[in-house]
Amino acid sequence: MSISEHTTTAHALTFGQRGFLSRFGPSNRTIFPWVLMAPTLIILFAIGIYPFLYSLYIAGHNVILSKPYIPQHFVGLYQYQAVVQDPEFWHALRKTLLFTVQAVFIEFWLGLGLALLFQRQLQGVAFMRLFILIPMILPPLVTALVWRYMFYPGAGLMTYYVGAVTRALGLGEIPFLSDPVIAFQTLVFVDVWEWTPFMFLMLSAGLASIPRQPYEAAEIDGAGSWRVFWTITMPLLRPAILIAVIIRTMDAFRTYELIVIMTRGGPGNATTTLNVFLTKTGLEFFDASKAAALSLIMMMIIIVMSFVFIRVFRSKTEVAE
């Protein structure tokens, strides 16, 4: 592989048998892992930690991008207070949580169902995988554009054909993107369309790595399929579920393109999630400090959620083992 050829020379130089650097080499089990991790940690520090600290600085001051002439001074926790006292923040937080929970929940069960269907090893369905994966492969931007076309008043396929059905039933047109409640559910629907394949892929991989022995034992014991599913498949699938649900939750929490392109947070503020609110604060009202405080609060929420997930899943896995 080209990757290995590329790095061979560098490593021969660095970890030569007799060189000074060899004392940090593979034989040193305390320092060597840090040597291996150093490039990653340095890059993440430069691009991850530094902007984070900078955000922390901005959030402690009063920076308005459109008014650079205002003297900057330290304002303590004022910006965080401003965020927490803003009813728009609580509205956006509620919308974000509602969106994330609904989308991830539906995606998980649909993805698991699909993965179980594919486990059946049917003839001639392998090629179907590609079709199923298409929504996930498309750039989020493209997904949003595609669905804008689907919901386009008039000739959009959804508007036209679903509209034909609802008119026949006497319900009139469905305002997919112009009614506050329906627009929100439309976005959940598109997110489910886009990311169920991801769940399917991750859970398929998890299912494939479950050993056969527990199933054979269950068969001998005469356990029913429902029981087998809950006592064998689900516990053994837990690690795969953990990583799939965490990644998806984190990404659903900060969905951006989809909402910005399809509804721009509207109608009104019905689909204004935290990320849309953040973009409005920072890039439309140029209130960089409030935006920075908001982004740090968002990050705390995501970290706490992930931490809880990891804790809950780890403890259950240990019990299961």
Add this chain to the structure above:
Amino acid sequence: MKKLSSMPESPSAPPAQRNWWVYVVLILVCVVNFLPYLRVVMAGFMDGATSSSATPIWFFSPSLEAFDYLIFEKGIMKNFFNSVVVSLASTFFSVTIGMFCAYALARYDFPGRDDVSFWVLTNRMMPPVAVLIPIFVTFQTAGLLDTLLGLIILYTAMQLPFVVWMLTGYFRDIPRRYEESAMVDGDTWFAAFRKVTLPIMAPSITATAIFVMILSWNEFAFATFLTSNQAKTMPPAIMAYSIGADIKWNVLGAAVVLITAPLILFVLLLQRQLISGLSQGVVRK
């Protein structure tokens, strides 16, 4: 679910003719997943009037009007080239660098390992919009605004947490004794890593690389704000060319064809590696 039907060659697997409903469900899923995309691709080959008519038109004489507009009037091939360079380079760097970090996390039990692992993941938690302003200012100072190099560095850093997390799981699945026996035979650590571990890991690394490449190819928020002209990649270009005061649906369709053609082709060619690589070890032992 029928009893134990998920097992290959299971004696109790239901005979194929009882599975017709599974085929119906799967075909339905395929149609739902594929039709919207197909429809937009069709729009790309329509002329302006056909693509925005009041009723859906399914049969039309194809027109290359929209492609003509994008390629010759807007010069979209330059954006295409930028996207190729940025996603290939950032994938190469993030996988090469992240691989060693993942290896260390999987193989060595050192103090603070779980903390490092979790900290790496938290780097994925910051909303891109949140770090946009600091990164913009930094890039401005460093002269990296609107350069391919800037995007490559940024995407490498963005993809690293994902690479590390995926590969750590895969490395854990490889028994340590394979490497140890190679090292007993007189190989250095790196030789053992290259000759034993890497070949076993190849499918997983390929799968991870495909994922990362797709993510880089699709990235929109940073590309929009950090590039303006020279280094503009496909996503912001498409946004700029197809969504204006009024949307030209056929231009949008053509743009979608151009940005997705490489992805579809790529995944079609590497589908087997993608699936087998992922199934090798999402699950930790």
